Amino acid sequence: MAESFLSIRNVKKSFGAATVVQDFNLDVGRGEFVSFLGPSGCGKTTVLRMVAGFEEPSAGRISIGGQDVTRLKPNQRNIGMVFQAYALFPNLTVAQNIAFGLRVAGVGKAETDKRVAEMLDLIKLPEYGSRYPYQLSGGQQQRVALARALAPKPKVLLLDEPLSALDAKVRVSLRDEIRAIQRNLGITTIFVTHDQEEALSISDRIVVMYNGRAEQLGTPFEIYNRPATKFVANFVGTLNVLEGTVADPAAGTVRVNDGEVVLKGKLNGARPGETLSLALRPEAISLGRQPGRDASLGGRISEVSFLGSVIRVKVGLGSNSVSLDTFNNPASPPPVVGEQAEISFSSVDVLVLHD
Amino acid sequence: MRLPLHWLGVAPFFIFALMFLILPTTYLVLGAFQNDQGGFTLDNIYALTQPSILAAYWISIRISLASALLGALAGFAIALAIVRGGLPNWVRSATMTFSGVASNFAGVPLAFAFLATLGRLGLVTVLMRALGVDIYNDLGFNILSFWGLTLTYLYFQIPLMVVIITPAIDGLKKEWSEAAATLGATNFQYWRMVAIPVLWPSFLGTVILLFANAFGAIATAYALTGSSLNIVPILLYAQIRGDVLHNPHLGYALAFGMIFVTGLANVFYIWFRTRSERWLK
Amino acid sequence: MKRSSVWAWVTFIVGASYFFIPLIATLEFSLRMRRGEYSFDAYRIVFGDDRFQATFSFSVIIAVFTILLGVLVVVPTAYWIRLRMPHLRPIVEFITLLPLIIPAIVIVFGYIRMYGSNSPLPFLATTWGTNALLTIGYATLALPYMYRAVDTGLRTIDVRTLTEAAQILGAGWATIITRIILPNVLIAVLSGAFLTFAIVIGEFTMASLLNRPAFGPYLQNIGANRAYEPAALAIIAFAITWGCMSVIQFLARFAPRSANRPN
Numbered sequence: 001m002a003e004s005f006l007s008i009r010n011v012k013k014s015f016g017a018a019t020v021v022q023d024f025n026l027d028v029g030r031g032e033f034v035s036f037l038g039p040s041g042c043g044k045t046t047v048l049r050m051v052a053g054f055e056e057p058s059a060g061r062i063s064i065g066g067q068d069v070t071r072l073k074p075n076q077r078n079i080g081m082v083f084q085a086y087a088l089f090p091n092l093t094v095a096q097n098i099a100f101g102l103r104v105a106g107v108g109k110a111e112t113d114k115r116v117a118e119m120l121d122l123i124k125l126p127e128y129g130s131r132y133p134y135q136l137s138g139g140q141q142q143r144v145a146l147a148r149a150l151a152p153k154p155k156v157l158l159l160d161e162p163l164s165a166l167d168a169k170v171r172v173s174l175r176d177e178i179r180a181i182q183r184n185l186g187i188t189t190i191f192v193t194h195d196q197e198e199a200l201s202i203s204d205r206i207v208v209m210y211n212g213r214a215e216q217l218g219t220p221f222e223i224y225n226r227p228a229t230k231f232v233a234n235f236v237g238t239l240n241v242l243e244g245t246v247a248d249p250a251a252g253t254v255r256v257n258d259g260e261v262v263l264k265g266k267l268n269g270a271r272p273g274e275t276l277s278l279a280l281r282p283e284a285i286s287l288g289r290q291p292g293r294d295a296s297l298g299g300r301i302s303e304v305s306f307l308g309s310v311i312r313v314k315v316g317l318g319s320n321s322v323s324l325d326t327f328n329n330p331a332s333p334p335p336v337v338g339e340q341a342e343i344s345f346s347s348v349d350v351l352v353l354h355d
Numbered sequence: 356m357r358l359p360l361h362w363l364g365v366a367p368f369f370i371f372a373l374m375f376l377i378l379p380t381t382y383l384v385l386g387a388f389q390n391d392q393g394g395f396t397l398d399n400i401y402a403l404t405q406p407s408i409l410a411a412y413w414i415s416i417r418i419s420l421a422s423a424l425l426g427a428l429a430g431f432a433i434a435l436a437i438v439r440g441g442l443p444n445w446v447r448s449a450t451m452t453f454s455g456v457a458s459n460f461a462g463v464p465l466a467f468a469f470l471a472t473l474g475r476l477g478l479v480t481v482l483m484r485a486l487g488v489d490i491y492n493d494l495g496f497n498i499l500s501f502w503g504l505t506l507t508y509l510y511f512q513i514p515l516m517v518v519i520i521t522p523a524i525d526g527l528k529k530e531w532s533e534a535a536a537t538l539g540a541t542n543f544q545y546w547r548m549v550a551i552p553v554l555w556p557s558f559l560g561t562v563i564l565l566f567a568n569a570f571g572a573i574a575t576a577y578a579l580t581g582s583s584l585n586i587v588p589i590l591l592y593a594q595i596r597g598d599v600l601h602n603p604h605l606g607y608a609l610a611f612g613m614i615f616v617t618g619l620a621n622v623f624y625i626w627f628r629t630r631s632e633r634w635l636k
Numbered sequence: 637m638k639r640s641s642v643w644a645w646v647t648f649i650v651g652a653s654y655f656f657i658p659l660i661a662t663l664e665f666s667l668r669m670r671r672g673e674y675s676f677d678a679y680r681i682v683f684g685d686d687r688f689q690a691t692f693s694f695s696v697i698i699a700v701f702t703i704l705l706g707v708l709v710v711v712p713t714a715y716w717i718r719l720r721m722p723h724l725r726p727i728v729e730f731i732t733l734l735p736l737i738i739p740a741i742v743i744v745f746g747y748i749r750m751y752g753s754n755s756p757l758p759f760l761a762t763t764w765g766t767n768a769l770l771t772i773g774y775a776t777l778a779l780p781y782m783y784r785a786v787d788t789g790l791r792t793i794d795v796r797t798l799t800e801a802a803q804i805l806g807a808g809w810a811t812i813i814t815r816i817i818l819p820n821v822l823i824a825v826l827s828g829a830f831l832t833f834a835i836v837i838g839e840f841t842m843a844s845l846l847n848r849p850a851f852g853p854y855l856q857n858i859g860a861n862r863a864y865e866p867a868a869l870a871i872i873a874f875a876i877t878w879g880c881m882s883v884i885q886f887l888a889r890f891a892p893r894s895a896n897r898p899n
Contacts, residue, residue, distance in 0.1 A: 074536035081537040087530035103537035364716030379746025440644020463855040464873035467866040470667035478661035571739025574840035
């Protein structure tokens with residue numbers, strides 16, 4: 001990682017007796033795109049609002065570009081922020097909204113007009129300058145909000161669930177657009193979301209938050225494939241969890257229902273008879289025996305959902321059940337509910353989750 | 356036969372409005388432009404310009420405007436204090452309840468209350484005199500004057516403003532001020548560029564309503580001053596009771612003048628609204 | 637205390653003084669009838685006055701009929717506009733707002749000229765006719781408030797769906813209005829009713845110009861001739877208004893929260 005540009009050090013926040021954020025640390029490099037991911041109430045928005053200056057940390061320090069901003073007011077921090085509900089000023093046109101930050105900074109008219117035109121081009125709404133916010137769709141309003149936040153050239157861009165109010169299609173296209181603009185401008189960005197797919201697809205790094213603390217910090221690849229805690233594993237992506245009982249720790253054998261799987265080197269310190277959770281991503285499981293997959297279990301197909309290019313199959317294994325994805329193949333019909341089936345997977349893909 | 360049945364549902368309302376609101380008003384308006392023989396004339400309107408009538412209109416407009424503007428400003432300040440001032444919740448609910456009551460506490464009893472307070476024997480007058488200030492002789496105050504009546508009217512104007520403008524202030528989104536702050540705006544800049552322009556139509560609309568409210572009010576003034584204060588509604592009242600102007604058509608013209616003034620205020624408001632309508636949905 | 641709440645407290649306290657001092661002064665004045673000590677003499681005299689009882693009862697009866705008339709005119713219209721003729725809404729709303737623009741004294745002046753003894757509709761020829769005209773006039777004054785209250789009530793219950801559901805179950809129009817719509821907007825109608833009551837009970841202009849023995853003209857008459865009784869009457873009138881508004885607030889707790897819509 002490059003040298004830290006935005007740094008959050010030992011930040012805590014409590015409201016009365018309730019601690020909302022505990023000992024939060026993060027260094028964001030210049031131009032980096034970092035997401036805060038977590039369920040509602042996990043403290044992610046509070047951290048963002050502390051960076052913006054709307055909340056004052058109970059302890060700790062926040063600095064941007066080497067300058068300590070912990071006690072600065074929001075209007076002195078030179079940050080851009082985009083809100084979930086757009087928050088465009090209804091009495092101003094699109095162009096006036098974008099020009100707002102420049103106007104209050106006393107930038108001259110010619111320069112302002114030029115910058116507004118640039119911004120309108122950037123968000124691909126060059127003809128919309130004279131419209132009022134109510135005449136725009138949600139997606140367009142949010143793009144204008146982005147342009148408004150970027151116009152004064154802030155040091156940091158804060159995005160507070162900017163896509164949550166939009167419908168699914170717009171959400172995906174705007175997500176890509178935000179990322180493209182962010183890369184293009186090289187602006188340091190923090191993005192708050194509760195949607196793991198969003199976070200995975202857009203971020204350089206993700207902070208998964210739970211109960212006011214950072215559970216894991218890593219690239220999307222690391223977060224998804226090597227979740228550090230059970231919470232992260234469950235929250236990010238679909239996860240199949242099989243309850244098993246340790247048979248022989250030394251040999252790495254675990255009993256799952258009637259079957260047995262061998263997990264070499266993954267049962268460090270486990271005792272015989274201990275129950276374990278074995279977690280597997282749907283894409284790590286195949287239907288039937290496949291070459292290279294060293295573990296298998298027998299079950300019965302309980303659900304088949306045809307999703308287009310992918311068929312999601314649910315297989316019951318006694319008291320457990322797993323979901324797995326197979327690609328649609330026009331030449332062969334999908335599995336049938338009630339059929340006997342065997343699933344296979346590689347033991348190296350199994351995540352062992354201790355409670 | 357479907358269409359007439361459709362209209363049957365709203366017919367009672369329209370018949371009622373026509374017979375008891377629109378036709379009686381139209382009757383007076385037409386009468387204002389007729390002479391005794393029923394011919395068209397502008398004489399009655401012209402007669403309104405005689406000094407005593409003009410003076411009545413002038414003082415009525417001044418009192419209504421003063422009580423509307425002061426009421427609106429004071430009401431706005433109170434609404435702002437209870438919505439944004441960080442006061443405890445009970446202050447807000449108590450203020451809203453009281454405003455609901457006070458905005459409907461008008462007419463004769465209100466006059467009694469102010470006589471008991473600021474009349475020559477009123478509590479405040481007496482207390483001030485005990486403190487050495489005679490508000491009548493030293494300060495030139497008189498409850499039967501322009502300022503006396505304005506002060507009395509404020510008792511229902513301020514709460515009416517509070518009742519109407521509080522929801523509008525509630526409608527200012529928190530994110531607007533936060534967005535403005537992140538863009539570098541001071542609180543003052545936020546109010547000047549966003550909050551006040553957004554509230555302005557509701558504010559102005561309420562001022563117009565308060566103006567009409569005061570302009571047509573008669574009971575308070577009549578109970579307070581008898582007929583010693585020469586305002587338009589009292590003049591019209593006297594004309595209806597006893598044709599004091601000795602010309603029934605001049606009475607119509609007087610009524611027409613009242614509708615004209617309140618109507619003009621509303622036309623101004625509508626004109627303003629359509630100007631700012633561009634951003635109002 | 638935060639800096640922001642200091643000015644708010646100051647504003648609130650200045651406002652509260654303006655509103656409470658007259659009430660305290662009036663109360664104090666009303667108790668001063670007996671020389672040298674506080675007493676309820678003024679109230680005793682007022683309540684014992686035959687004219688007080690007669691005019692107050694008269695105004696209560698007129699208020700009740702005003703409310704009935706208002707409900708009859710407003711509820712079917714507001715309902716029908718929501719259900720079938722939304723394009724008429726701007727016109728109807730404009731009409732209901734007219735009484736806020738046209739002063740009451742002008743309206744009643746029109747009545748006196750249009751419905752005199754020699755007119756085709758001689759309301760003013762008989763006492764009953766005049767009482768009816770007073771009721772109508774009051775219903776007109778209350779129109780803006782009644783319509784707003786009922787329309788707001790209808791908005792929360794999604795009239796169209798309820799009506800269609802009732803029709804599918806085979807209900808006729810009479811059943812729909814009396815069994816479905818009215819109970820659901822009852823709270824709104826009652827709120828409008830109490831507001832109407834508060835407006836009508838002490839109204840002076842119309843009653844005085846139509847020469848009816850109502851409470852408003854009685855108040856004015858007492859005010860012109862007595863010293864302490866008016867203060868007592870002002871306190872009584874304030875209490876009545878307060879009572880009406882409290883009932884409205886109390887009723888609001890039972891208003892249906894829109895069940896069939898997210899917000």
